Amino acid sequence: MADTRYVCSVDIGGTKIASAIMEYPADGSRPYPVYSAEIPTNPSEGGEVVYSRIEGAIREALASDPDRKVIGVGVAAAGVVDPKTGSIAYANEIMPGWSGIELGPRLREALGMPVAVVGDVQAHGLGEAHWGVGRDRYSVLCLGIGTGIGGAYVEDGRVMRGFHGAAGHMGHIESTSAQGIPCACGRSGHLESVSSGTSIGRMFEERYGRVDESRPTVGRDVNDLCRQGDERAISVIHEAGFALGASLGSLANILDPEVIVLSGGVIHQGPDWRSETWKTSVAEGYASQALDPLLETPILIGELEGDAPLIGAAEHLLASL
Amino acid sequence: MADTRYVCSVDIGGTKIASAIMEYPADGSRPYPVYSAEIPTNPSEGGEVVYSRIEGAIREALASDPDRKVIGVGVAAAGVVDPKTGSIAYANEIMPGWSGIELGPRLREALGMPVAVVGDVQAHGLGEAHWGVGRDRYSVLCLGIGTGIGGAYVEDGRVMRGFHGAAGHMGHIESTSAQGIPCACGRSGHLESVSSGTSIGRMFEERYGRVDESRPTVGRDVNDLCRQGDERAISVIHEAGFALGASLGSLANILDPEVIVLSGGVIHQGPDWRSETWKTSVAEGYASQALDPLLETPILIGELEGDAPLIGAAEHLLASL
Missing domain, CATH: 3.30.420.40 (ATPase, nucleotide binding domain)
Known part of the structure; x- marks a missing residue:
């Protein structure tokens, strides 16, 4: 010992x-x-x-x-x-x-x-790979979804860092759903612009106005409405979840991880992000892009927060x- | 010795x-x-x-x-x-x-x-990583562009294979330029559907008809026209090159390789794929997506064919x- x-x-x-x-x-x-x-x-x-x-x-x-x-x-x-x-x-x-x-x-x-x-x-x-939901897995693709979206690929316990240390910017990949939408990084069309908490709030506000007139709408506001069965909120969350799932499919086609782990504020701070609306949307988006050998790759929720x-x-x- | x-x-x-x-x-x-x-x-x-x-x-x-x-x-x-x-x-x-x-x-x-x-x-x-243009580089992202598009990421001499062996399907990631276009894999919206040799021929034919009425148009036909200064061919090749470059930007944001290497039939069998039209388009697409620390990552042509x-x-x- x-x-x-x-x-x-x-x-x-x-x-x-x-x-x-x-x-x-x-x-x-x-x-x-x-x-x-x-x-x-x-x-x-x-x-x-x-x-x-x-x-x-x-x-x-x-x-x-x-x-x-x-x-x-x-x-x-x-x-x-x-x-x-x-x-x-x-x-x-x-x-x-x-x-x-x-x-x-x-x-x-x-x-x-x-x-x-x-x-x-x-x-x-x-x-998450060593001690969380990814333990005992050969390789883990972890996405953190909060204000922005970041990621990490861990294989055999070792994280891929990249030549400049910049590997893992999984929020900054082209997403069909984000076409033409400016991203915080200065480019446009990135996943982060449609699936982050910030983006969910912005999308709702652009389409339906502010939830609370006194401040910008954030992801949690949309989540609350979704829980109440608000069709507008459900449609925005469906769109964000589908886009995320589609990008997870692209990422699986590149990296082929044993498991995919989702974490971050959007995942953990609103239990309804685990709701059927969101889970179904992510699964649909994933199936729309992942290749046949990768369709069964588990998508799990991180546990270490x-x-x-x-x-x-x-x-x-x-x-x- | x-x-x-x-x-x-x-x-x-x-x-x-x-x-x-x-x-x-x-x-x-x-x-x-x-x-x-x-x-x-x-x-x-x-x-x-x-x-x-x-x-x-x-x-x-x-x-x-x-x-x-x-x-x-x-x-x-x-x-x-x-x-x-x-x-x-x-x-x-x-x-x-x-x-x-x-x-x-x-x-x-x-x-x-x-x-x-x-x-x-x-x-x-x-x-290419061991003995080609990627030798002595820490990490190499290699894309093979021919009838289809495949890829491989090699770090420290070792190729990333993935849990099922399916890592490296770089042609099957979402590309904004390919939105709604069916892919050979059964999904849609993938890079391969807009930047492979097959796709370049198809795109030209859909817009302008066959180059040779007796057979389907292939990438090489469009390349030949491009060399002759045909504006239609130049526009198709620009679009394919830009989409490829944009996806290379997304891939760099994920993997952060020391160098990117392009190889395959489309690259090697038509010297004009190295033409200014194509090179400029790839560079423009790359700059539109890659994050600041990755803008100088070299994009090289493979040498082992x-x-x-x-x-x-x-x-x-x-x-x-």
């Missing part, structure tokens, strides 16, 4: 920085946090301030119980992480000054312990040792 | 079965055929007859010079090859009775030597030992 092990995990998003000490029990069962904390990212203060905040959060986590011997730090970071260095190779305007931050090298130097940095969506996929990136970051650190 | 090594390679397509003995020179330079032969597949005679023909072709290759010690047999096969067994898991109606043939196990038993079977398009990608699957099959055998 192995010893109990401890890994420090950090998940850096545009809204918050979550940190944890993950305990890997000696019996080999699923790791869980023995310490956890959350602080706001306040990204507008710039990359350097955010960096200091991260280093501080890690130091606090490490100091939370000096008797625990922590092996190293696994970091799940927003933006594109250079797989060779662990630096932030690219970030969008949501985190100004984040691009170029030498996150891995600086943390390694400052903390004097092993540090491994991976993209946050890639970490999410690693978490917000813990997935922290667990995945810890797994990434362990694999890097 | 290593010894000179010999591998028997077979490439099984719907039209012909190519076999070769590949010599791996002792100086580590690129392998080349010291024996090669080609026979028709005649797939309509059924899977069992085709199997006998393959075994016969391999025995002839092995007997061609009994003094050469051949290490094993690498097979590139049409259809979906089960990665666990080397059997044909799935084949379409072009090769009746091919699905279910236990190709790897039977050849291994019959020949008493190592046999490794891989999909033909996957073998093509392996060839028909030898690529034979070389890739040999590499696959060597990796399996």
Whole structure:
């Protein structure tokens, strides 16, 4: 039997920085946090301030119980992480000054312990593949559906990172349903523009006006209406689900994963996203595009939710040792 | 210095079965055929007859010079090859009775030597990645554009095969340009329906009638017209190139390869596919979809042509030992 092990995990998003000490029990069962904390990212203060905040959060986590011997730090970071260095190779305007931050090298130097940095969506996929609904599966395609849509492909426990660290932008593939619709990335016609929570709200509003006149319509509003049997909401959710399913079919034709896992806010925060309307739409879209040998590939709902990136970051650190 | 090594390679397509003995020179330079032969597949005679023909072709290759010690047999096969067994898991109606043939196990038993079977398009990608334009690159996305469109993703010398062996069906992803157009696979809206040689001929014919009244228009006809400055042909080729480029952008967003390699009949058999019309269209389509960190990813033309699957099959055998 192995010893109990401890890994420090950090998940850096545009809204918050979550940190944890993950305990890997000696019996080999699923790791869980023995310490956890959350602080706001306040990204507008710039990359350097955010960096200091991260280093501080890690130091606090490490100091939370000096008797625990922590092996190293696994970091799940927003933006594109250079797989060779662990630096932030690219970030969008949501985190100004984040691009170029030498996150891995600086943390390694400052903390004097092993540090491994991976993209946050890639970490999410690693978490579900190692300890979530994808455990014991050879390969897992994981899609995170929230404000935007991201993804990760994990094979044999290892996440595909790409040459620049940019692999897994599954929301940014051509979707017939999104033709001509502008995407947050600056292109158009992408899956994200029709199946993300943001897009579902926007589609409803464009067609039927605001649900609440005082604010923009979001995915959850449409979900609530759908639950009440509102035909307009049902039609929008059907369209978003079908487009998602069709893209999952395209992705299966490219990657042929053993299982497909859906996660993220849209999946977890509204139980009705698991409703028959949505499930049927996704299945119909999938069947419309997936090739015959791939028609039986299971489409599952992730089970780790917000813990997935922290667990995945810890797994990434362990694999890097 | 290593010894000179010999591998028997077979490439099984719907039209012909190519076999070769590949010599791996002792100086580590690129392998080349010291024996090669080609026979028709005649797939309509059924899977069992085709199997006998393959075994016969391999025995002839092995007997061609009994003094050469051949290490094993690498097979590139049409259809979906089960990665666990080397059997044909799935084949379409072009090769009746091919699905279910236990190709790897039977050849291994019959020949008493190592046999490794891989999909033909996957073998093509392996060839270009190991010894073609993708050599010394960390990861290669290879697309074969001919009658249909197939693909392969090779990372660190290893091809992504997928859980069922069906990874790499890059022609069967949603393309905005192909919306509503039926695909050979039975679905619709796929890249193959707008950018393959077959599709280019069909698109021209649908819009402008046959080039030669006595037969269906093929890609090469449109290419010839394009070379003569025919505006109709130029517009069709632009559309096909743009759609291909856009899909390459989607694929880069998913896989983030170091280089993209284009190969296959459409690329190699008409030098004008490398013309400015086509190259510009592909580049425009790519830029319309690829994310910022991926805009500089090189799009190269394969250099091994028909030898690529034979070389890739040999590499696959060597990796399996």
